[in-house]
Amino acid sequence: MTAGAVALITGGASGIGAATARRLAGEGWRVVIADVDAARGAGVADDCGGLFIHTDVTSLHDNEHAVAQSVRAHGRLDAVVLNAAIAGRCGLDDFTQQHYRETMRTDLDGIVYGLHAALPRLRRQRSGHIVVTGSLAGLTGSPDVFYATAKHALIGLVRSAAPHLARDGIRLNIVCPGLVDTPVLARARTAILAHGLLLADPGEIAAAVQSVLGDRRTGRAWVVQAGRPAVPVEFPEIPLATR
Numbered sequence: 001m002t003a004g005a006v007a008l009i010t011g012g013a014s015g016i017g018a019a020t021a022r023r024l025a026g027e028g029w030r031v032v033i034a035d036v037d038a039a040r041g042a043g044v045a046d047d048c049g050g051l052f053i054h055t056d057v058t059s060l061h062d063n064e065h066a067v068a069q070s071v072r073a074h075g076r077l078d079a080v081v082l083n084a085a086i087a088g089r090c091g092l093d094d095f096t097q098q099h100y101r102e103t104m105r106t107d108l109d110g111i112v113y114g115l116h117a118a119l120p121r122l123r124r125q126r127s128g129h130i131v132v133t134g135s136l137a138g139l140t141g142s143p144d145v146f147y148a149t150a151k152h153a154l155i156g157l158v159r160s161a162a163p164h165l166a167r168d169g170i171r172l173n174i175v176c177p178g179l180v181d182t183p184v185l186a187r188a189r190t191a192i193l194a195h196g197l198l199l200a201d202p203g204e205i206a207a208a209v210q211s212v213l214g215d216r217r218t219g220r221a222w223v224v225q226a227g228r229p230a231v232p233v234e235f236p237e238i239p240l241a242t243r
């Protein structure tokens with residue numbers, strides 16, 4: 001990717017998004033942080049010499065605004081990292097419609113809206129790369145049932161949309177991290193380590209995002225775990241039934 005390329009990163013105020021912003025800025029990218037957390041988002045943007053745009057990804061309008069502001073500031077948009085998400089707000093046993101909708105609004109609608117907002121610009125350019133942050137939970141399942149449900153849906157979104165977008169010169173991939181040492185896991189951290197599970201550093205996921213951005217393939221789900229490089233998942237070939 002040429003120096004001066006522009007990346008818009010949702011959820012860039014913290015954890016994996018902030019690490020990705022710092023990594024790409026270090027490689028000469030111009031980064032735009034889109035997040036609901038104005039204080040931390042502006043801080044990361046300052047560190048990266050980037051721009052912060054207050055964005056709630058659950059709003060299509062906010063996503064469109066973030067894309068418009070990125071293009072207004074820099075005149076181009078090369079990569080969009082759709083990364084903002086929350087842990088599930090309820091499970092099967094403490095289900096409420098409100099908490100279920102909050103989870104889906106952020107973790108699924110927020111990505112769909114980010115994709116939809118970026119497409120007109122990327123289609124006009126006939127280039128660009130969208131990288132979604134999924135999760136290993138979107139491939140294997142998780143006790144956080146509705147978080148995992150949303151992350152599974154994102155795999156379907158990427159696999160289904162990528163062939164269409166390839167006709168417009170746009171790549172779409174999803175990075176699926178295992179456990180990562182970020183604020184979202186703070187409360188479970190001690191128990192995770194006590195089980196002997198490895199936590200990746202957010203910088204490892206940022207490195208994976210960077211390597212996926214540099215890969216020519218599209219429609220892939222890339223698993224990223226602590227101490228290992230990103231590897232694309234091999235989904236089974238299931239031919240349609242014929243007479």
Ligand SMILES: NC(=O)c1ccc[n+]([C@@H]2O[C@H](COP(=O)([O-])OP(=O)(O)OC[C@H]3O[C@@H](n4cnc5c(N)ncnc54)[C@H](O)[C@@H]3O)[C@@H](O)[C@H]2O)c1
Pocket residue numbers: 010011012013014015016017034035036037055056057058083084085086106110133134135136176177178179180181182183184185
């Ligand atoms: N930490 C892990 O173990 C792990 C594992 C797999 C996948 N992930 C995924 O990585 C991504 C980043 O998570 P993280 O671990 O860095 O968590 P994090 O909590 O450190 O960062 C999430 C960021 O998203 C922002 N955000 C939340 N709701 C938003 C909204 N409505 N609009 C805009 N911004 C919003 C938060 O303010 C925060 O800055 C998420 O998609 C998460 O599901 C994390």
